[in-house]
Amino acid sequence: MDVALSMAADMKAKLFVLAVIRPPEPAESAEFHAVLEDGQERYEKHFVSLRERAKQKDIELEMDIVLGHPAEQIIHRADTIQASLIVMGKRSHTILHRWMLGSNSERVLRYAQCPVMIVH
């Protein structure tokens, strides 16, 4: 997030922050709704401090929380808003984890229609 903020400040660009809540698979009734509500609350807390930081750097900021597969949602939103660049973090996962879930950053790199920056 630090990288994205400083890039947006340097380039006087608009920053769009997307948080994706990934439901457990397979979704089970009560747990699914609990995950949704928890995710919503958690990201909204993050957004409060983020909004402050963006304000200090005079960055135009837009934020949203969506549900679904992270890679798909990131690509879709980037297409919708015609993003110039996607900045995303990379988590180091085990081979088993990657096989089970797939690497989000790899999928975004593969399918995105705009440049992608992966921050380690």
Next chain:
Amino acid sequence: MANTWALSALWVGLALAATLLAIWFKISTALSEIVVGTVAQLIIGVFLAGLFGFAQGGLAGNTQWITFLAGTGAIVLTFLAGAELDPAIFKTKWREASIIGLAGFFGPFLGCTAVAHYVLHWSIMPSWLCGVALSTTSVAVVYAVMLELGFNVTEYGKAILAACFINDLGTVIALGLIFSPFTIRTLIFVVVSIVVFVGLPFLTPWFFREYGGRVSELEAKYLLFFLFAMGGLAVWAGSEAVLPAYLIGMVLAGTVGKDHALIRRLRTLTFGLLTPFYFIRAGSFVSVPALMAAPVTLLVLFGAKSLFKAVAVYPAVRIHKYDGKAGAYYTLMMSTGLTFGTISALFGLNHQIITQAQYSYIVGTVIASAVIPTMIANSFFLPRHLLPQTMKSSKAEQRIQSPVPAEEG
């Protein structure tokens, strides 16, 4: 007493491990707990028999308190599932919901019963039980996909969601009534149930307004009282306690279901203590040697569930304006159902309707039908917004901006 605490520590330790696995692999805690229960039972059976009284029946043992906690977990979980119904959607979409929901129930119910009886040569009662257990769907899976694609706000999406409730209602009613002898007790149970289901939506809001909102958690005690009382009556009548629990959840969906603070407290109780005992116990009865001895049985049941769900649901979905891949997608989504599948199978095992081997095949099929579509989707990943225009256009029009369910629960 020492044994009780040691056993408790073991169970909660397993629940903790299952939760960590669920977090790491982003899978549902229920699924993780079932698998952990199965593996733990296998390990204990081979290496640790004799410790903590395991020799008397393995991980689940014959301890009444474990059975009580597990049973309460199933009841409260079923109540919460019923309470997620949106009465407004149901009122406007009852016709479409009934057609798709009943098709989704009767197709696999009758089809899987026939396959179990004529192909696997199970006797008639285990075959019916198999049909019931494999007839379920998962409201949450369908809802998750709809939120993701933005279909939850469309008229079609609402109908499909309500259909899932009808489908599961069919499963719960079948489970509650097919295996119980019709006696005067059944009649008393039905009459009392009707009175309670009609009265609760009026009594509950008034009672909570008058006495609720205190530290003593009166609301939770009130709900547990009715769930236990109606569960007790159901069992007395030879039925199953989850039947009234689901119906109480549905009739209170418009009142209790919208009280987010109360639902959250119930979730804490449910996930923190009760459901781990239920799902780990359900998993512990799965016999891995039985599954390995006849894997074809598992394939046959999985194939039957998928086939009959598709044959029944796809035409019903098509006549309600879903066509092509969208229709197929919803049909696939309606082919899951972990909670009610395991509840039905465990009911059969507890009542000696099915053997442990049959239980293992049914639970194995339930798990496979929940996991395999997800694994396929992840392995052959394609961004869903690149799907054909029929889905893409609807999605673009109706896309949600927030994942918060619209008064869904």
